Amino acid sequence: MAESMKGLCRTHRCTEVSHDNIGQTVTVMGWVQKRRNLGSLIFIDLRDRSGLLQIVFDEPKVGSRGFAKAGTLRSEFVVAVTGTVERRAAAVNEHLKTGDIEVIATDLRILSESETPPFPIEENSQTKDELRLRYRYLDLRRPDLQRNLMMKSKVAMLLRNFMAQEGFLEIETPILTKSTPEGARDYLVPSRVHPGSFYALPQSPQLFKQLLMCSGYDRYFQIARCFRDEDLRADRQPEFTQADMELSFVDVDDVIDVNERLLQYVFREAVGVEVKLPIPRITWQEAMDRFGSDKPDTRFGMELVNVSEVVAGCGFAVFTGALEQGGSVRGINVKGQGAMPRKKIDKLVEFAKGYGAKGLAYLAVNEDGTYKSSFAKFMTEEELQSLAGQMQAEPGDLLLFAADKNKVVWDVLGALRLELARQLELIEKDQYHFLWVTDFPLLEWSEEENRFMAMHHPFTMPVEEDWDKIDSDPGSVRAKAYDIVLNGTELGGGSVRIHQNDIQEKMLQVLGFTKESAYEQFGFLLNAFQYGVPPHAGLAYGLDRMIMLMMQCESIRDVIAFPKVKDASCLMTDAPNVVDQKQLQELALTIAASEEETE
Ligand code: ASP
Secondary structure, eight states, X not given: OOOOOTTOOOOOOGGGOOGGGTTOEEEEEEEEEEEEEETTEEEEEEEETTEEEEEEEEHHHHHHHHHHHHTTOOTTOEEEEEEEEEEOSSOOOTTSTTTTEEEEEEEEEEEEOOOOOSSOOOTTOOSOHHHHHHTHHHHTTSHHHHHHHHHHHHHHHHHHHHHHHTTOEEOOOOSSBOOOOSSSOOOEEEOSSSTTOEEEOOSOSHHHHHHHHHTXXXXXXXXXXXXXXXXXXXTOOSEEEEEEEEEESOOHHHHHHHHHHHHHHHHHHHHOOOOOSSOOEEEHHHHHHHHSSSSOOTTSOOOOEEOHXXXXXXXXXXXXXXXXXXXXXXXXXXXXXXXXXXXXXXXXXXXXXXXXXXXXXXXXXXXXXXXXXXXXXXXXXXXXXXXHHHTTOOTTOEEEEEEESHHHHHHHHHHHHHHHHHHTTOOOTTOOOEXXXXXXXXXXXXXXXXXXXXXXXXTBOBOGGGGGGTTTOGGGOBBSEEEEEETTEEEEEEEEBOOOHHHHHHHHHHTTOOHHHHHHHHHHHHHHGGGOOOOEEEEEEEXXXXXXXXXXXXXXXXXXXXXXXXXXXOTTTOOSOOOOHHHHHHTTOOOOOOHHHHO
């Protein structure tokens, strides 16, 4: 039967006990990791969130009742142990923080018993994800997950420290709010008091933080939960956490400056990584041209080379055809892979097709300087030479080319570059390459909607000198928007905001809003801007992603205590779930029969 803690007080977490405590009496509490009986001694590894500590039960010290009780201990029992700290007699465990000591128990209390858990509670569990998530409360006992969540807590505290020192105020914004035009689908909450009306859960605190600038708070910060009803991908969750900020009377450089110091402080204090300042900056255009991506991984080279000029007028119709359509021909040089077998190249071609390529042209430079190629027969020797020259090809290199619209060429080569780096193991672990990507396009053409959409959001300020092209060539207008990228992942992003009514109105018009529809959606912001609004700018980090990169986790689920799975459900609670008829009635809702039922 479970005993009470009465009269006992925990003196240390397991790994807080050290050789400094030798000879002292300590009381530790935690879970039994495992029990071993060794002749007249019983050993247990006791676990809490700090780690493991070895406890020894020796009958003369713990008494016959205590010794018998220790013999009943099984994995995951919760116990309290009082005992004396001693240097380990034998078998010092160098892998354990407490590997040179043990506690010789004088008292044992079983605080709670445990069923046999459905999977072992251990580091790097091989257990299937589904089972782990169903029993998340057990999964969360695993040391690797505990380390991740402890790191998340530490980073949140460091962020708060830094922001407070820099004069930011932490202000909460509503969770029950109104749909905002951030691009993704909203989660909706029906209102009982206003039947037929819905709140939306925030996709980000964007409009509220801008309003706070209007209200004079001048530096706002929040660790904010955000909700987006999107189809989930590996690194997405329907609810996630942003470290969100907004500043008044600033421009791009001011936001970058504060954030560089923030990143340096947080990475140094949290994981001992020294971020060198200033963090390199490249424009979106340069990022696309050199890496085929707006979030380039700069831990390795293999940059894209534009060979359009060199192949213009050559005899290979795939290349010239793409150029005639206004596209480009670009390539990457896969160093030393000239002897890559045909089968492997064919696989890369298939991979490229997955990113929209019609094909992939290749040219391998043999060791003797001759070529092996899918298109050499369409080109003269001279044309091939200048192409290879442009690619800085040496004997033994493999050149891969894509020819299409710019967007397809970038997507294909950007993805190939990453895939090849993975296959060829070009990326050294433990490197942190930060990069600012600036000057994003303001607008992005949507084939689906047949109109321009805001690339960041409709409140992002255009680059002043581009603004007069907003009618003649809207696609070429750049935005004062920036992303911070770490090792090829977007860690955060933001922009300077529009604070002038005329620019905002024009922007909304370009995005296809009528005055009425704009006022209907965010009239409160437009109205607020009539009453004196400071120039302002902001940025938000994906906190979960930041922790994921710091802890080098494979999945975002490993840094969220209670995550959802791919279909946005929670395997532990079974959310979302049906509600009873009474609740629906109160909300004036009826559920339309599903398609299968009506068929
Ligand atoms: N609200 C933006 C986002 O969620 C961040 C920002 O512009 O500050 O991406």
